Amino acid sequence: MIAALPPPPPAIVAPAPERSVATTEQVRVAAAMTDARVMVDSSFRGASIVLYGAVFNPTDRPADVIVVVRGPDGPVRLVKKTRNMGFWVNSRPVLFEGAPGFYMTASTRPLSDIADFGQLRRLGVGVDHLRINAPQESRTVTRYGVRDVVVSRLGEDYLDYRRAVIRLREAAALYRTDPDGVEFVDAGLFRAELELPAVAPTGQYFAEVWLFQDGAPVSVSNLTLTVEKVGFERDVYELAHRRPWSYGVLTVLLAAFMGWGASRVFRRV
Amino acid sequence: MDIYLPIAEVSVNWPLLVLLGATVGFVSGLFGIGGGFLMAPILIFLGIPPSVAVASQASHVVASSTSGVISYTSQKAVDYRIGGVMAFGGVVGALLGVELFRYLRLLGQADMVVALSYLLFLGAIGTLMLYESLGQILRRVRGEVVPHKERRRPLWLYGLPLKMRFPRSGLYISAIPPFALGAFAGVLSAIMGVGGGFILVPAMLYVLRMKAGVVVGTSLFQIIIVTAMTTILQAGRNQTVDIVLSTILLVGGVVGAQYGARLSGRFRPDVLRALLALIVLLVGIYMGLEMFVRPSDLFSFAPGVAE
Numbered sequence: 001m002i003a004a005l006p007p008p009p010p011a012i013v014a015p016a017p018e019r020s021v022a023t024t025e026q027v028r029v030a031a032a033m034t035d036a037r038v039m040v041d042s043s044f045r046g047a048s049i050v051l052y053g054a055v056f057n058p059t060d061r062p063a064d065v066i067v068v069v070r071g072p073d074g075p076v077r078l079v080k081k082t083r084n085m086g087f088w089v090n091s092r093p094v095l096f097e098g099a100p101g102f103y104m105t106a107s108t109r110p111l112s113d114i115a116d117f118g119q120l121r122r123l124g125v126g127v128d129h130l131r132i133n134a135p136q137e138s139r140t141v142t143r144y145g146v147r148d149v150v151v152s153r154l155g156e157d158y159l160d161y162r163r164a165v166i167r168l169r170e171a172a173a174l175y176r177t178d179p180d181g182v183e184f185v186d187a188g189l190f191r192a193e194l195e196l197p198a199v200a201p202t203g204q205y206f207a208e209v210w211l212f213q214d215g216a217p218v219s220v221s222n223l224t225l226t227v228e229k230v231g232f233e234r235d236v237y238e239l240a241h242r243r244p245w246s247y248g249v250l251t252v253l254l255a256a257f258m259g260w261g262a263s264r265v266f267r268r269v
Numbered sequence: 270m271d272i273y274l275p276i277a278e279v280s281v282n283w284p285l286l287v288l289l290g291a292t293v294g295f296v297s298g299l300f301g302i303g304g305g306f307l308m309a310p311i312l313i314f315l316g317i318p319p320s321v322a323v324a325s326q327a328s329h330v331v332a333s334s335t336s337g338v339i340s341y342t343s344q345k346a347v348d349y350r351i352g353g354v355m356a357f358g359g360v361v362g363a364l365l366g367v368e369l370f371r372y373l374r375l376l377g378q379a380d381m382v383v384a385l386s387y388l389l390f391l392g393a394i395g396t397l398m399l400y401e402s403l404g405q406i407l408r409r410v411r412g413e414v415v416p417h418k419e420r421r422r423p424l425w426l427y428g429l430p431l432k433m434r435f436p437r438s439g440l441y442i443s444a445i446p447p448f449a450l451g452a453f454a455g456v457l458s459a460i461m462g463v464g465g466g467f468i469l470v471p472a473m474l475y476v477l478r479m480k481a482g483v484v485v486g487t488s489l490f491q492i493i494i495v496t497a498m499t500t501i502l503q504a505g506r507n508q509t510v511d512i513v514l515s516t517i518l519l520v521g522g523v524v525g526a527q528y529g530a531r532l533s534g535r536f537r538p539d540v541l542r543a544l545l546a547l548i549v550l551l552v553g554i555y556m557g558l559e560m561f562v563r564p565s566d567l568f569s570f571a572p573g574v575a576e
Contacts, residue, residue, distance in 0.1 A: 042513075044273040045280050079377035081567045087560045090569075093377040164568035198273060198280040229275065236275040240508055248504030251512050252497040255328040255519060259335030262523035 027063060028056040029211040031221045038196060039230040046198045052191040053209055053221065063218070064107065064114045065182045066210040067192045068125055069225070071102025071174075072203030076132075076165055099132045099165055101201035102174050106181025106192040115215045123217065125210065127166050127175055173197040194225075202227045276511035277321040283517055285315070290521025294333060297522075298529025299536075300545045301337070301485055303330040303464030303492055306391060307548065308518070309383075310556055319383060320374055321511055323462030324503035328515040330464045330496040333526045334489045341486030348437035348483045352490040354444050355451030355469075359495035362455020367502040370459050374507075381560065386461050388557025394467050395550030402542035409539065438479040438487070446477060451491055458499045464492035467549065 031053030038047045057063050076099045079090040107114060111126045121129045169175040174197065182192045205225040210217050229237050240247045272283040289311055297304030305326055312322035341347050373379040431444045450472050454465030469488040473479045479487070504510040533541065
């Protein structure tokens with residue numbers, strides 16, 4: 001039966017293990033992460049988190065797992081360089097109202113093999129289907145005293161800008177697609193690795209673990225992950241943002257003190 | 270050996286930063302300059318966001334100038350009166366400059382303005398210095414006598430109101446030119462993260478015609494006030510000062526500066542100036558180059574501001 005499946009690339013089948021009666025009826029996925037909190041401190045160089053889970057598949061049809069992790073949404077401002085009288089100059093900034101600060105998919109097979117375009121688009125699964133908020137009409141907003149052009153979803157250059165956001169974020173390891181990132185370690189038991197780069201934004205992350213069967217989602221499991229600054233790093237960050245003026249004065253005093261100290265020390269030597 | 274910088278939000282190799290601080294400190298001690306113009310491009314090259322690099326290294330200039338002023342004060346080589354007028358101008362300039370930088374940054378034009386300022390100012394100063402110092406070296410080698418040109422202060426300096434006496438500098442001029450000079454250096458300090466010594470010293474010597482002995486000490490005094498002000502303003506308005514980054518740079522910087530200062534006595538001043546001119550010119554060209562080369566990616570992120 002299994003050998004008769006279409007070969008390229010073979011989906012992993014989760015043979016039905018022995019289970020209680022309640023789980024024998026429906027196809028289900030359950031997942032958890034090794035860490036629910038990632039602490040960013042002075043030694044932070046990124047983090048690696050393992051997401052693991054189990055697939056209950058009483059049917060004999062194969063199921064695919066897709067893991068989607070989204071970081072906190074935020075507005076994105078983008079400039080494009082254009083050649084102007086021999087100089088490369090930045091254009092006026094364009095603004096996307098919101099894009100995830102981190103986005104990763106890991107799956108058992110390439111996404112396009114698991115489900116069709118419409119399905120992925122509807123669920124927002126995959127960087128090509130990532131929801132980047134843009135209104136219907138192009139308009140200008142004034143933010144911080146600067147007039148930004150908000151990218152319109154229907155504008156002709158929308159795709160260029162969208163691709164640029166994804167490309168730049170991919171270069172910073174903030175967006176990633178891993179077509180074989182979900183690996184089955186045992187019957188029905190899978191794991192996926194989530195790599196957070198050092199530049200990953202802090203905040204709340206959401207992970208969705210989708211189970212697809214015959215190109216349609218049959219089950220989903222939702223998880224959250226918190227990335228936060230802790231310890232000295234957090235104190236510095238908080239001070240710099242809550243009491244910026246005192247922080248500035250402190251920096252200057254420290255610098256002046258060190259300059260003075262050095263001249264004292266070296267005069268004696 | 271990596272350390273995560275809380276404001277820049279990147280992780281960098283800290284021994285490399287100490288070494289960088291020491292190298293720039295050494296150069297600044299050797300030539301008697303702040304060294305800001307050298308630090309910012311290297312930090313940007315290491316992947317620190319330009320706005321954080323420019324704002325954080327201003328405090329490095331504070332430290333290296335502090336030890337300088339202390340030694341010049343003991344030699345009575347600081348004119349606090351004219352320095353105060355210039356520093357007042359510098360604070361006004363820094364206020365304007367930080368707001369201008371904030372606006373440019375949000376407009377997405379900060380990088381270009383930084384690059385253009387580096388190209389223009391460093392290019393011009395570097396070329397002038399190189400020309401002058403090479404000429405002097407040539408004359409020395411050929412054994413010619415340096416023609417002594419009697420330069421006079423521009424007449425318009427005397428036509429301006431608000432005259433003040435600056436006995437230590439041997440001046441009785443209007444307060445407006447030193448004020449304007451200080452203000453100009455203040456704007457540069459906010460935009461380029463430099464102290465502005467490379468503009469101040471020649472201007473004080475050749476335009477204001479101050480006594481040569483007090484020029485360097487006074488300019489350092491003005492630079493401390495202005496860069497301290499810039500640091501506070503950048504922290505308060507833009508939240509771009511990374512105290513961890515600046516402290517690491519300082520540790521290397523203050524030590525390097527002392528060794529540089531000791532070594533500077535071994536070189537002839539004209540050779541030193543020619544070397545400095547070459548460094549200044551190269552940095553200016555390097556920073557300006559990005560405007561002429563087709564970028565590898567036409568798109569880039571523009572910074573937002575935490576609301």
